[in-house]
Amino acid sequence: MDKRTNEEWIADLRAGGDQQAQALEDLRAIILRGLPYAIAGRIAPNSPQSEALVEEIVQETLMRVLEYLDTFEGRSQFTTWAHKIAVRAALTELRRVRWREVPLPEMGMDEEGDASYRELPDRQASPEDQVDRKDMMKRINRIIMEELTEKQRKALMAVAMQGFPLEEAAQRMGMNRNALYKLMHDARLRLKKRMEKEGLTPQQVLSVFEQVGK
Amino acid sequence: MKFKQAFHRLFGSNKQKPAYPQNGMQADKSEMMQKMLTMLSNTQDVELTCDEVFAVLDQFAELAAQGEDVTGLMPLVQHHLDMCADCWDEYKVLESIIQNVA
Numbered sequence: 399m400d401k402r403t404n405e406e407w408i409a410d411l412r413a414g415g416d417q418q419a420q421a422l423e424d425l426r427a428i429i430l431r432g433l434p435y436a437i438a439g440r441i442a443p444n445s446p447q448s449e450a451l452v453e454e455i456v457q458e459t460l461m462r463v464l465e466y467l468d469t470f471e472g473r474s475q476f477t478t479w480a481h482k483i484a485v486r487a488a489l490t491e492l493r494r495v496r497w498r499e500v501p502l503p504e505m506g507m508d509e510e511g512d513a514s515y516r517e518l519p520d521r522q523a524s525p526e527d528q529v530d531r532k533d534m535m536k537r538i539n540r541i542i543m544e545e546l547t548e549k550q551r552k553a554l555m556a557v558a559m560q561g562f563p564l565e566e567a568a569q570r571m572g573m574n575r576n577a578l579y580k581l582m583h584d585a586r587l588r589l590k591k592r593m594e595k596e597g598l599t600p601q602q603v604l605s606v607f608e609q610v611g612k
Numbered sequence: 613m614k615f616k617q618a619f620h621r622l623f624g625s626n627k628q629k630p631a632y633p634q635n636g637m638q639a640d641k642s643e644m645m646q647k648m649l650t651m652l653s654n655t656q657d658v659e660l661t662c663d664e665v666f667a668v669l670d671q672f673a674e675l676a677a678q679g680e681d682v683t684g685l686m687p688l689v690q691h692h693l694d695m696c697a698d699c700w701d702e703y704k705v706l707e708s709i710i711q712n713v714a
Contacts, residue, residue, distance in 0.1 A: 601653055
């Protein structure tokens with residue numbers, strides 16, 4: 399039976415005994431119907447790896463649902479709330495599997511004030527554009543090095559510039575995802591304000607890079 | 613069929629799909645700079661954190677599925693989703709589940 403009202407779900411899951419066991423079994427079936435949408439395109443759906451992962455995620459989700467039952471405020475369907483927990487558990491695990499071999503990139507600075515990440519020649523850019531871009535890049539790099547802590551630079555390089563998942567970067571940096579988002583928000587604000595102080599807006603700087611190839 | 617539709621919705625037009633590992637993972641230097649500048653350009657003084665967004669993501673996703681103007685109703689949630697690829701991915705999966713399963 400999965401047509402319970404929110405109140406019925408809460409009551410059954412709190413009841414203990416057979417009533418709770420039946421509710422957990424029904425919730426398990428509901429979560430299993432949603433999980434393919436989290437897994438699709440990320441791992442092969444019928445592989446042994448997928449089956450083991452699904453079982454792990456369902457167990458974890460049911461445990462979390464019981465643990466956080468008191469925090470459900472009834473602002474959505476109870477099942478949507480449970481799916482949300484399952485999706486977080488699934489994507490966290492899938493990101494971990496996918497990125498576990500990838501080292502977290504570092505951002506350093508060489509003697510000329512240039513960031514140490516790889517530069518590729520842009521065949522579409524005119525020599526003038528390339529000079530403009532290089533100068534601007536150096537200026538921005540210097541602001542980054544002067545304004546941000548090593549941790550903020552590392553986070554910015556990994557997440558904002560190279561698309562590293564926040565959750566995975568946070569775990570490698572010994573933080574949780576929430577704390578890393580706050581750290582990056584603070585870093586972005588510092589950079590934005592410093593650039594404003596120097597008479598630069600992100601849009602202006604962006605235009606130097608975007609005009610190339612037009 | 614529904615599964616296929618959900619698949620395309622999930623992975624066919626994800627506007628902020630993160631750069632998953634691939635050969636030659638490092639992006640072009642200026643491309644990385646552009647990504648960062650775009651984020652700076654969209655940075656607001658007050659932003660919600662991942663936990664704050666997660667707390668209301670179910671409500672946000674249901675309202676969006678009902679055709680409500682979630683950007684107007686919950687602008688800070690929408691902004692966080694535009695800034696955070698992890699939360700965006702989770703939202704898109706939840707949206708697909710609501711549309712196809714719930």
